[in-house]
Amino acid sequence: MSYDLIVIGGGPAGYWAARRASDENLRTLLIEKKSIGGTCLNEGCIPSKVLLNSAKLFTSVKEGAKFGVVADNVKFEPETVIERKNRIVKKLSGGILNQLKSRGTEIIYGKAKIIGKMDGVFELTVNDTVVRGKNLLIATGSKPKIPVIDGIMEGLENGYVLTNSEFLDLKSLPASLVILGAGAVGLETASYYSMLGCKVTVLEMSDRIALNTGRGFAENLMKIFRKKGIDFYFNSSILNISHDSITFYSNGREYVLHPDYVLLCTGRTPVVDELGIENIGLTPEKDGIKIDETCQTNISRVYAAGDVTGGSMLAHTAFRQADVCVNNILGKKDVMRYDNIPYVIYSCPEIAGVGETEESAAGKGINYEKHTLSLQYSGRFVAENESGFELCEILVDKNSRRLIGVHIAGSYVSEIYMVQL
Amino acid sequence: MIERKMELKDIKEVVFPHPSISEIIREGIFQIDSILGSEGG
Known part of the structure; x- marks a missing residue:
């Protein structure tokens, strides 16, 4: 069978590109090895938002008395939350499938392997069937990065160490957790379990949380999280993980903790193995498939989008990259820009931003002014919050007087x- | 977007954070652009 476009991977980049290409009357095949929606929908952005929403609701009701809302015996039922999460994932996944089918996108479930290029057409196998495409989009996503730590593989096997694939399905609430990593996933997970009364300790190898924000802003954030009872250890290196403990150094001192679980939030790594990209002359690289500003690889008509390209690893980056791919396949010149992609951390409080941080502005030699203000200046914030030390940081280019x-x-x-x- | 009189083709390039309610604007813009056809927007 021959297609105008073969998309490998049904996550945000893959399903959006397939939908757009089908809308533009390109004969499109989407190959997905597991579940439509990818990590984002099945074990990432969406499930975590379901869980966080329930935890925030639980906290609001528990603390409702000061708002005039009194409820006794408020209980959090993880099983019900997980059931709801699964229902929502199924609903959204079904919605995406319907969008694709109604547009005539063909979908094959199986593992794709690129076998080569014949007469200018790419050949792949999937479930022992050969398929051919004029254009190829690699959108195979990413998987959890497993750091090299003594005892970690045993921990993953015996269930003491969990990745996001597993901890989103925990049906009982642990009393204590150690989370490795203070990035977006680490902070969201720390917020979730902390709101539910779990003792959360976060170990971070760098000297701060939320590396995508500015240093000063991150320091203020950490104060907020610490006030909520979350412990942080910085400049951490893990010595080993046993069946019931984790031993680590932080700032030159050794610590041993005995949490119920250790959760890995140590980032993700692109999935390129066993894809056969070398059969068309594409070199697999550790940090992802390299693409140019049109999202094309160094092989003509082979594109890549989403987490597999490394870099920002955000679903909204993937959507835009997918657009860029399809537009260029259609002959409409389009380029991907990464300079002003917003980020969001759905912790409690939520954190979001866009543009320069103090460090990036200074690194570019921008003569900037930073202004930090409390959200107490927002009438709505004061109306809806009793304790408010959340903050807003604004950076302005002093020369151009532009918001940056x-x-x-x-x-x-x-x-x-x-x-x- | 309205103040700047942005065209559909330009709004389609806006990166809306995921997942957020604001994405509904992006979805709506793509849908209406498809309804209008590429000549329309």
């Missing part, structure tokens, strides 16, 4: 995309 960066921590900030520069 905004970073906010507080309620609803994930929705403030309008500040995009």
Whole structure:
């Protein structure tokens, strides 16, 4: 069978590209090895939002008395939350499938392998069937990065160490957790379990949380999280993980903790293995498939989008990259820009921002002014919050007097995309 | 977007954070652009 476009991987980049290409009347095949929606829908962005929403609701009700809402015997039922999470994932996954089918996208479930190029057409096998495509989009996503730590593989096998694939399905609440990594996933997970009364300790190998924000902003954030009872250890290196403990160094001192679980939030690594990309002359690289500004690889008509390209590893970056791929396949010149992609951390409080941080502005030699203000200046924030030390940081280029960066921590900030520069 | 009189083709390039309610604008813009056809927007 021959197609105008073969998409490998049904995550955000893959399903969006397939939908767009089908809309443009390209005969499109989408190959997915597991579940439509990829990590984002099945074990990432969406499931974690379901869980966090329930935890925030639980906290709001528990602390409702000061707002005039009193409820006794408020209980959190993880099993019900997980069931709801699974239902929502199924619903959204079904929605994406319907969108694709209604547009005539063909879908094959199986593992794709690129076998070569014949007469200008790419050949792949999937479930022992050969398929051919004029254009190829590699959107195979990423998998959890497993750091090299003594005892970690045994921990993963015996269930003491969990990745996001597993901890989103925990049906009982642990009393204590150690989370490795203080990036977006680490902070969201720390917020979730902390809101539910679990003792959370976060170990971070660098000297700060939320590396995508500015240093000063991150230090203020850490104060907020510490006030909520989350412990942080920085400059950490893990010595080993046993069946019930984790031993680590932090700032030159050795510690041993005995949490119920160790959760890995140590980043993700692109999935390129066993794909056969070398059969068309594409070199697999550790940090992903290299692409140019049109999202094309160094092989003509072979594109890549989403986590497999490394870099920002955000679903909204993937959507835009997918657009760029399809537009270029259609002959409409389009380029991907990465300079003003917003980020969101759905922790409690939420953190969001776009544009320059203090470090990036200084690195570019921008003569900037930073202004930090409390959300107490927002009437709505004060109306809806009793304790407010959340903050907003604004960066302005003093020479051009242009806004160059905004970073906010507080309620609803994930929705403030309008500040995009 | 309205103040700047942005065209559909330009709004389609806006990166809306995921997952967020604001993405509904992006979805709507793509749908209406498809309804209008490429000549329309």
